[in-house]
Every structure is written in C-alpha cells, then in structure tokens.
Amino acid sequence: MDVTIHPAPDAGRASFTLPVRVYFEDTDAGGVVYYANYLKFCERARTEWLRTTGVVQNRLATEQNILFVVRSVAADYLRPAVLDDLLEVITTIDKLGRASLDFAQQVRRDGQLLFEARVTVACVASGAMRPTPIPPAVRAQLASLV
Template identity: 50%
Template sequence: MSAPQPAPANLLPGSGVFAGGAHHFPVRVYFEDTDAGGIVYHANYLRFMERARSDMLRLLGISQRGALDAGEGAYAVSSLSINYRAPARLDDELLVISRMTGVGGATVSIAQQVMRGETLLTDGAVTVAFLSAQGRPKRQPKDWVARFTSITTGELSPQ
C-alpha cells in the first residue's frame, strides 16, 4: 500500500511576500532558462516578471482564472519596456521586486526589478489593461483597485 500523497497546493512554491510597499518573488534559474552561452535567455526575464505579477495578484486574493471563468474579463499587457543590465546564470537565486506605479480605472502600471543579491540584473515597466470578454477595455473591479492601492499606502490586507 502506498503512502497518501500530499495535495499539490501544499507543494506549490510560495507566492512571495509584500515588504516595503513592494511584492518580492523568488526565482531560481534552471538549465531550461539558459541559452547556449550559459546565461538566462533574454525572453525568460519577461517570464519571471509575469510569474511575479500573477503571484502578486494571487497573494492579494485576486483570481484571474475566476474572473475569466465568470466572464468578467482579464488583463493584457498594453505597454512594456525592459533594460538588461547584467546576466543571470544557472542555479542563481533571483528576486523579482514589483512596485505599483499607477492604478487607473482600467489599467495597472508596475515597475519591476530582477535582482541577484544586491546586483540589479534587469528592470522594466509594464502596464496591463483590464479587458472584457470581447477584448475591449473595461473598468477593473473596484475591490481590486483598493487592493492594489493598499500595497503602496502600506495598508495591505491580503484576502
């Protein structure tokens, strides 16, 4: 007889933490993240940043899947800029730091940094727009806006 298996949710990596008005999300560099030169392939920094943003929402109690399933809408990137400063390598432990820089009726702007210790590897800025099921801009839920604002004001109370 085999031992009972733990629930997958209990094994998933953490969603990071909020500290100092920002979301901090850990990432480890795996072989699949690197290119032939042994450094992180440039597009993978965008993946790290996306994971951090998604887990920040999850930590705030915002279910992107729930909003999609209910037909409420979804976020889509409307603007993105990124700067590469130094390379990450296999097995590096990185930290993605995300700070809200603006919250509008249908948009959220976030500045993100990828750090290895005290070294800034990559920084960028992204604006996401909340879209209806038909792909048109739509006001994001007011309680979501309040949660985003709570990060910057220090009144954070994750759901």
C-alpha cells in the first residue's frame, strides 16, 4: 500500500494520505460512491495512519483493554466520486485531548475536494465502554503528529 505522511500544507501539522480506488461495490444505483462509503474510506485512513505510527488498535484492545471509538462525525459531501476514480483520503489530527482525538479528513480526486469530515474519536475502556485517558506511550506517539 503506497501511503504518505507529510506536513499538512495549510496547518504545518503532519497529515497522512491513503490512496483509495473506487470499485463497483462502493457505488450506488446512480453510479456514484454511496455516501456511507466515504466514512469507511476515512476509517481506513485513520486506522492505517495509527498503524504506521505503531499504534495498533488490536494490540491496544487485547493488551490494555483500550478502544478508540467514533463519538461524533460532521460531514460535507461536495462532489461525487465514481467507479474507477483514484481518491486520496487526507487525514490530520486537529486536537489531541486527554481521552479523545479530533481528526480533519478530506477525500480528493486529482486535487479536487469531494468530501470533508471532522471526526471525534474517544478512548474508552473496553469492558465499561467509558472514557479513559489515552495511555502515555500512545499519547506521546500521537502528540508528535499534532
């Protein structure tokens, strides 16, 4: 998978870019990407970025009983993507809280903005599903990206 991590051009913070090809299964009856699939593309990008920094969510769940869960999403659908488009999902961490992360995400095609979202992800204890502080080692890794 060819991914890139680079400074965000507008904020000077690190950002992560994940290429995503649009397949037939991603489209609706009108031939455009089904709206919920943009959220799936964004989830993949967040997960892959965390993985590249050494934050492996499966390991956190099994070894520390910590999960990252989506708390809220605000999304804007600006232009449609269609079958065979090669998209870029660009992810930036806007804010690192004590027990949460705010992500800014964009989906672009040839530089053109198609979709953007703000996603808040909470750190929770897996048993109680209650907010818990982000573990110090994980927090240190994430802080280098803000």
